[in-house]
Amino acid sequence: MQETLLSRIEDPCDLRRFRESELTQIAQELRDYIIEIISQKEGHLGASLGVIELTIALHYVFDTPDDLLVWDVGHQAYGHKILTGRREAFKTNRDYGGLSGFPKIDESNYDTFGVGHSSTAISAALGMAIASKLSNSSKKHIAVVGDASIASGMAFEALNHAGVSNVDLLVILNDNAIGIDPSVGALKEYLTTTKSGKETGQDNIFEALKFDYSGPIDGHDMNGLLRELKRQKTLNGPRLLHIRTVKGKGLKQAEIDQVRYHAPGKFDKITGDLTPSDTSMLPPKFQDVFGHTLVELAEANEKIIGITPAMPTGSSMKIMMQAFPDRAFDVGIAEQHAVTLAAGMATQGLIPFCNVYSTFLQRAYDQVIHDVALQKLPVIFCLDRAGLVGKDGPTHHGVFDLAYLNCIPDLIIAAPMDAMELRSMMFTASLGLDLPIAIRYPRGRCNSINWRSTLGKISIGTSRTLSRGKHVAVLTLGPIGVTVQKLIQENQLSVTHIDVRFLKPLDKNMLQSVFESHEHIVTIEDGSLIGGLGSTIKNYAFSNPSIGDESKKAYSVKIHSLGIPDTFISHGPTEQLYKEVSIDEASILNLLSKLLNQ
Ligand SMILES: Cc1ncc(C[n+]2csc(CCOP(=O)(O)OP(=O)(O)O)c2C)c(N)n1
Ligand SMILES: CC(=O)[C@@H](O)[C@H](O)COP(=O)(O)O
Numbered sequence: 001m002q003e004t005l006l007s008r009i010e011d012p013c014d015l016r017r018f019r020e021s022e023l024t025q026i027a028q029e030l031r032d033y034i035i036e037i038i039s040q041k042e043g044h045l046g047a048s049l050g051v052i053e054l055t056i057a058l059h060y061v062f063d064t065p066d067d068l069l070v071w072d073v074g075h076q077a078y079g080h081k082i083l084t085g086r087r088e089a090f091k092t093n094r095d096y097g098g099l100s101g102f103p104k105i106d107e108s109n110y111d112t113f114g115v116g117h118s119s120t121a122i123s124a125a126l127g128m129a130i131a132s133k134l135s136n137s138s139k140k141h142i143a144v145v146g147d148a149s150i151a152s153g154m155a156f157e158a159l160n161h162a163g164v165s166n167v168d169l170l171v172i173l174n175d176n177a178i179g180i181d182p183s184v185g186a187l188k189e190y191l192t193t194t195k196s197g198k199e200t201g202q203d204n205i206f207e208a209l210k211f212d213y214s215g216p217i218d219g220h221d222m223n224g225l226l227r228e229l230k231r232q233k234t235l236n237g238p239r240l241l242h243i244r245t246v247k248g249k250g251l252k253q254a255e256i257d258q259v260r261y262h263a264p265g266k267f268d269k270i271t272g273d274l275t276p277s278d279t280s281m282l283p284p285k286f287q288d289v290f291g292h293t294l295v296e297l298a299e300a301n302e303k304i305i306g307i308t309p310a311m312p313t314g315s316s317m318k319i320m321m322q323a324f325p326d327r328a329f330d331v332g333i334a335e336q337h338a339v340t341l342a343a344g345m346a347t348q349g350l351i352p353f354c355n356v357y358s359t360f361l362q363r364a365y366d367q368v369i370h371d372v373a374l375q376k377l378p379v380i381f382c383l384d385r386a387g388l389v390g391k392d393g394p395t396h397h398g399v400f401d402l403a404y405l406n407c408i409p410d411l412i413i414a415a416p417m418d419a420m421e422l423r424s425m426m427f428t429a430s431l432g433l434d435l436p437i438a439i440r441y442p443r444g445r446c447n448s449i450n451w452r453s454t455l456g457k458i459s460i461g462t463s464r465t466l467s468r469g470k471h472v473a474v475l476t477l478g479p480i481g482v483t484v485q486k487l488i489q490e491n492q493l494s495v496t497h498i499d500v501r502f503l504k505p506l507d508k509n510m511l512q513s514v515f516e517s518h519e520h521i522v523t524i525e526d527g528s529l530i531g532g533l534g535s536t537i538k539n540y541a542f543s544n545p546s547i548g549d550e551s552k553k554a555y556s557v558k559i560h561s562l563g564i565p566d567t568f569i570s571h572g573p574t575e576q577l578y579k580e581v582s583i584d585e586a587s588i589l590n591l592l593s594k595l596l597n598q
């Protein structure tokens, strides 16, 4: 087989030894390599294919890793990883123990900043640029940020600061007019026509923010990019280079169906066709149960509204957006705004279902407290991707929500065990509550094919007892309860099993009776042990030392808590991660069998 140019590149120094005229061939080979690996292994695709020329040109022109390059989100950084010493290792992308799917500060010197959540790159690069200035260093600092990510509040905060900072900062706006779903909002329209003030005589928005604006230029024209980056390298101060690219460039289907090919799953590396899979007999994804149920509820109640910050496809809010275009809003990557927007709607009697991935709600924590809970506004948060999400890893695991929400007064926290319970919780919330509620559910499929149950009301703060035994009681929160049910049935375990359903308010009647009649309580959750179900139950035992008669003390009951320990969990298949934190079937069975035999 003919040796590729790419195979001679171990790091950017090797790249810089090639002639400029050879870089287009390297771009082709880099695309082919990414397509070959991702077609088998899955992962993000379109974003990396769109910045191949930019990635090569950046490493060719700038002196990375001395010059500091920060990728926003990082889902477009596969080319960067391959050119910076990780070509072979890229075959392990997103595997357990393999490369991370995002730049990661301890993975390589070239990964100057860990990313995964969007719109952080300008702040981080500005911080680095200020540090360089203070130490009289002549490093260059470059942030590459997409058109959807630059519309986020955090990116604007950084631009506002950087514009008056007088440091060496080049922001490259990679404008492909799409996020995961098509970009939204006024800025998107603006970017399609924006020109430099040198042409129009009027500042454009970036110039108004005191950036030296250049562009827009074609981000696939290697020679043009090289020329412009070399020029940028000679400049100083805050600059913004606007480039236009095509997401999915180089793979026809990925260019045509950019939403699907953002992260397409397996596909044919030659034709680009998606690998067919028959999902008709599989249970639905939780996100689709959410989407269809929301439409069902919205048909019956015109006050119901849907809100998503930039995840209409991932959350299945698009089902509501198609059914009720006037009552469903994609607000872009703007989690803080999404939450306060919902709060505003709630003040006017609307019933907003604000769907945010658990991990991304971290960004809107203050809004949940200050704008929603403090005012007891009945916003309904649906937190998708709660728990361990798998291959996206620690930036995306939704394991902190139970803990970070648990300490907020006047907020109901619910976790359905299955699709029917999710529907019932959504239905209950839609009937009108006095308080806000967060309903959290995981990535992936639920386990019931027949999920379109009639909608039933659940009494807030009540649990469900699913089986009764002596000595050992298992309290589960969320779909992990299905695993416990299966273990109980398959192994005929004589244990009490409670589907807790609400972390807040707790079902105190249930707890009292469980503490009175068992010697061991096992709590299982797919969230952080600190602050979640386990610590809440321990806290309950401490706060209620005497339950029932004198002979029975709550603290004499042994509490065993399974969940996410006090450490960041890496990326990998969820089954592997469940094993790592001992909430897989074998570990749970092991513990229950041990306790039953005591
Ligand atoms: C805070 C946050 N919200 C949502 C996401 C999910 N997300 C990942 S990539 C992406 C779209 C990014 O679009 P853009 O910046 O235009 O980059 P492109 O994919 O077009 O390269 C979104 C919404 C995220 N990573 N972080
Ligand atoms: C990079 C990013 O944040 C998203 O693309 C994320 O990976 C989507 O996750 P899901 O695949 O769970 O929708």
Ligand SMILES: [Mg+2]
Pocket (backbone or CB within 6 Å): 146, 147, 148, 174, 175, 176, 177, 178, 179
């Ligand atoms: Mg984009």
